[in-house]
Amino acid sequence: MVDLSVKIKDLVFKNPVLTASGTCGFGEELADFVDLAKLGGVVMKGTTLKPREGNDYPRMAETPSGMLNAVGLQNKGVDNFIKNIYPNIKDIDSQFIVNVNGSTVEEYVELTERINELDRIPAIELNISCPNVKEGGMAFGVSCPSAEAVVREVRKVYDKPLIVKLSPNVTDITEIAKAVEGQGADSVSLVNTFLGMAVDSKTRKPVLSTITGGLSGPAIKPIALRMVWQVYQAVKIPIIGMGGIMNATDAIEFMIAGAAAIQIGTAIFIDPTIPIQIIDGIESYLKENNLQSINELTGSLQI
């Protein structure tokens, strides 16, 4: 038997495979395709204090080996989450994590306090990296002082594991990672999408209603992998790696580069059963390589 479990602070994930926020709804949407209890965790759709309609259509553009999205945090708000979604997921034997968003530090704090009241939400992922909202979002994640400010204030009201989702749209991601670690973050997840753009040459118009959007998919994988490797050198807290993971080999590469766990995002759009295939693939890899625990893989890059 190989041990697939990973720990972030005192929180145990049964395996290192989580589904990424914005690609798995609230978990329920995947229930037809996968046994949610088999997942290491589910990072649910970005949630805000108040309902948000998101951006106008079109919100998506297919690009070489990837896609751009400009959803803009469409969600029904935290009250709806607590009333209509939490009751359905709270007894599923996996770790359901809320992705917390705000346009001000105060909003992040207030939302965190609301989520903190929910016994069966074991952790939050603080999203300071959404590229598709006008206020807040990525603005907090691209400078050390603002990233520090959000994490510092949220940390004051939240004792459970605090994961901070980082933006790759920065000069040096290790600086941001160190800054949030310094304010007490328990883990960093990286990377969110890269700011990109698509143009229709026939109409000379932008494809997305917002002109720019977030790039995801295999197109970003080598850059995401490099960033995980760099951050692994820079911080002591566990890293949750993501960015274009399409299969178990990709996931294993992120772990070798330094990720303690990984998230599957855009790949779910193409095959919602892929998270389970990746868990199985990681298990097979460990057996084939005579590794007893997944933790032996993290940061095992041979240089």
Place this chain on the structure above:
Amino acid sequence: MKKTVQELLLIENTQLNHDNFKLILQSKTELPHIYPGQFVNVEIKKATEIFLRRPFSVLDVDYEKNTFSLLVKILGRGSKVLTTYQPGDTVSTIYPLGSSFTLPKKTDKVLLIGGGSGVAPMLFLAKISGLKPEQVHVILGARSKEDHIDISAYEPFGNYYFTTEDGSLGTKGFVTHHPVFTEELGNFDKVYTCGPDLMMKAVAAEAKKANVNCEASLENMMACGFGVCLCCVEKTTEGNKCVCTDGPVFNINQLTW
């Protein structure tokens, strides 16, 4: 209705006209019920540069043979490569996806209006409506005669009318120019439509004026097809809704057209 990811066997690929093909896919297991308006998301693995799946409307289902057919109209690289698949090939699918048209009441007289690949759910609906052929009237529109497909297999289920923009078949003009539409719209209990946005909007506007109940099936671009990416949203009276899960079929009163 449980959605599944399934590798299906392509058993037939028939060219219907210069850019329309009918692909028949077979499941090894019993098919779930599939209704008109629902769609299948197909991974086009032979086109390695195509990243996302492509949605196609179901044209027909045969529960005895565990097969269903898709109408594939060539619109871009993905659909073009899919039409080159041969019997014996496997096709990765996710289905059945989305909502379906509300089936008519036994006494209803219905008008079905299709254009482009939107012809598929209209023919499927005509076939399984449960109505007598005299209650079912179908207007199909296209640019020209060669853009229409042979619908003879569906003739027993209704009355068919054609429009073409160049007048090469049926009434010259758009579907909304056909006399059945311009003169008899008010006599129908229900209008169903699927096709290009402009066509559906024109149909919906007239149906509203005539106070006839109308449902439209939308074709917004989507990444996932099962309600997680939130990319295919349409503005509705209750805010943004996903075309893939809340639709693709909407009552026009729900839309902000």
